[in-house]
Amino acid sequence: MIYTLWKKETESYFSSPLAYVLIGLFSLISGTLFFNLLVSYTDNIQAIPQHMAQGISFIDEVVLRLFANINFLFLFFVPLITMKLFSEEKRLETLDLIWLSPVGEWQLVLAKALAALTLIGAMLSMTIIFPLIIWGAGIQDFSLLSSAYLAVLLNAGCYIALGLFCSSLSGNQIIAGLLSILGIMFLWMLTWGGHLNSNYLVAQIFSYIGITSHFERILRGLVGTQDLVYYASFMFLFLFLTVKSLGRRNW
């Protein structure tokens, strides 16, 4: 049943120009970013004495920055993908079709989340050329590159779960999209709030609740259980809230 709904949602994305516009735009922006990071790195290397240049890491200056920027792009791209998922169904009253069938709320929510993740996957697949270039340049750190991809995928998963919840709250796509953007920004600000707070315990709590610290650790290849637990619980919480939000309106 999840497969049937996932297929329907994915086909719905790819039957409209939106998916292709988003993929094209994402490739263009991320490609420009990668190019600029490479140019800036080589300029820096050439501008300073050789003994100092060894201190400038290609990984830090290009790879990590690139994936951090991709994460920033998701602030706008993920809400654009998720905002219609429930809002449009509410507007067109098509959820009746699902509630009349033996499909459960969890199945529907998971299918929609997976379809959004599929589109994100398609967007990220356009960036495969960057690791190939990096690989060709001699930085053959497969584990670092795969953990960087894992980090952006996990972040995207969280943003999708949050976006789905926002979409389930409103029949208006614009409102759902804006709520998602605000929600993601709030997640980032939690970490910054932790940095600004002088109380150690409060700072630690903010840091754990915020997504950025977990993202940065995985991005650097430090895939820890606490981070994976954080991501799993975050996604579960917002998917659960989405299920509850749908249930509240229907029975």
Added chain:
Amino acid sequence: MDKILEVDGVSREFPGRMAVSNVSFNVLKGSIHGFLGPNGAGKSTTMRMIAGLLPASSGTMTLFGEKIHPDNLNLKNKIGLLPENAPLYLDMPVEKYLTLVAKLHKVAHPKDQVEKVISELSLIDVRKRLIGNLSKGYKQRVGLAQAIVYDAPFLILDEPTNGLDPQTVVELREYIKKLSETKTILFSTHILPEVEHICDQITIIHQGKIRASGNLPEIHRKFRQGLVLKVGIRHDEALPDLSELGKYEITHEHTLGLEKQYDLVFENDLDCRADLGKLIIGRGLHLMTLNVESPELEDIFLHMTELRK
């Protein structure tokens, strides 16, 4: 006949208003049950509750002996619903959409079933077209197709012919009649002739309350104000005393060209047309009209809704 649906004392309250109040009625197996009421009477709310899409504030509803509840998976494949706004994915082609619905309801051979429904509802020419690009009539056919594609034995059709062109209306009515050979149908409308054309039983709802429920002759019997005999004689003649036929009352009289017409109501709804004709002619008068009038459903409906104003 067996009762398929039993609605008992069902109410539904929305913030600030009572949409449906203490509604009770039954739907019999194999019937087309007309659910009649003006706009805003509570028809759609009641139908959504029966379909398990909206909870009742109080009361019970059973379908095929099972309590209606969204978690009752047994009932999911037994109810087909065409709501007022058909739940259509406008970006999907007709055939794909119907296949999706069939798969969601775990139909054993979805392709065969979709093929059958597409052919029955004359959707062959538009099967590959996007639903969003279809005319209103075709969209409504697709809406009906999704309600029957998984072969549910109980169909709820909420104003299925509303706003369609006359030809489509006739075709859909005929199809619904054909469907009733194998299914039980609860059919809502505010178009009264439609009910008389296709329904075996009716329930009239007004301001969220049931005003009448039963088969059409029963409703007629219950709500007519006495059997009215219409008699017409020449305008310059006077109606003789008819008390030898029984106690009677003249409820209305008027002149229509060369004819003077009287509406007579005899005690105990006596239909004494034969004796009446014989008596009038026997008195040497010119009998021009003699018939019995039973009130139209429209009269009953207006009478009932006006009574409560």
